[in-house]
Amino acid sequence: MGIFERKEGVTASSWIYDTLRQDLVNGRFTAGEKLAISALKERYGVGLSPLREALNRLAAYGLLIQENQRGFRVPRLARDELDDIADMRRELEGMALERAIQRGDAEWESELLAAAHRLKRADEAPEMEEEWERLHMRFHRTLVAPCGSAWLLRFIEQLHDQFDRYRRLAPGEPEVRRVLDAQHGELVELALARDVKGARTLMDDHIQRSYEVALGSFARELDPADRQQAGVGSADLLSRR
Structure with a gap:
């Protein structure tokens, strides 16, 4: 069960994108960490489709790395x-x-x-x-x-x-x-x-x-x-x- 609440009128896709973006910027995930889709679904209480859309957008934005057929990873610090x-x-x-x-x-x-x-x-x-x-x-x-x-x-x-x-x-x-x-x-x-x-x-x-x-x-x-x-x-x- 997700512990986050979405404001009324905000789509699941927009909400999970904004929430994940802030969590990545704020260091809620470890640099280099591989993100488990199932764990993210449980943590944020969202469906697979809006979650994948958000992850793809965040990869395009540069806050995630998309690995071929292996999911997503938080960029390392350098x-x-x-x-x-x-x-x-x-x-x-x-x-x-x-x-x-x-x-x-x-x-x-x-x-x-x-x-x-x-x-x-x-x-x-x-x-x-x-x-x-x-x-x-x-x-x-x-x-x-x-x-x-x-x-x-x-x-x-x-x-x-x-x-x-x-x-x-x-x-x-x-x-x-x-x-x-x-x-x-x-x-x-x-x-x-x-x-x-x-x-x-x-x-x-x-x-x-x-x-x-x-x-x-x-x-x-x-x-x-x-x-x-x-x-x-x-x-x-x-x-x-």
């Missing part, structure tokens, strides 16, 4: 992949932010202030971790929303999901979290001041700091070869944040 994701976030999110600042109107300014306010309230309530994650994603979406490119926004959202697979494994680091939280407010100030260069520079730093957290957090999960490639051990990475 240093070179995290490096690539962070680099692409800097490039694409920075570009989108520049365009958003140049194109954003008064309505966008109001929405951005509201998103920042909601996120700040969640910052002050550590017990609201899941709500914070939702509001954090909404803030970043709002920040770049008027960039003028639906494709750019899609790519950024996909990169965020892939990046968060690593970041969500991070243990609590209050000092790093405080710096990152403060940068959200600074990004709003620069965006409202239409300071394109300053906002781009701060966004690059924001992503870099988040990358360092993610890098340290999954060091213990790496294969020995990846640890050697990183050039440091888990303790070294964690102390560097």
Whole structure:
């Protein structure tokens, strides 16, 4: 019997896709884990058809690996992949932010202030971790929303999901979290001041700091070869944040 509830009016296919997507991003499954269809049906209380449709969509999206005639597997964590994701976030999110600042109107300014306010309230309530994650994603979406490119926004959202697979494994680091939280407010100030260069520079730093957290957090999960490639051990990475 599934322990999850579906909202009225939401199709089984859409619901299981969204639920599995969040569970994969949030680290509810182990990297490299093979997913058993029967166990997923039982856990989520859905039929085979909508489940298979969702799994195929998630494989196309990059959150699962489809193995020929062998089902689906959660992607492993890899240093070179995290490096690539962070680099692409800097490039694409920075570009989108520049365009958003140049194109954003008064309505966008109001929405951005509201998103920042909601996120700040969640910052002050550590017990609201899941709500914070939702509001954090909404803030970043709002920040770049008027960039003028639906494709750019899609790519950024996909990169965020892939990046968060690593970041969500991070243990609590209050000092790093405080710096990152403060940068959200600074990004709003620069965006409202239409300071394109300053906002781009701060966004690059924001992503870099988040990358360092993610890098340290999954060091213990790496294969020995990846640890050697990183050039440091888990303790070294964690102390560097």
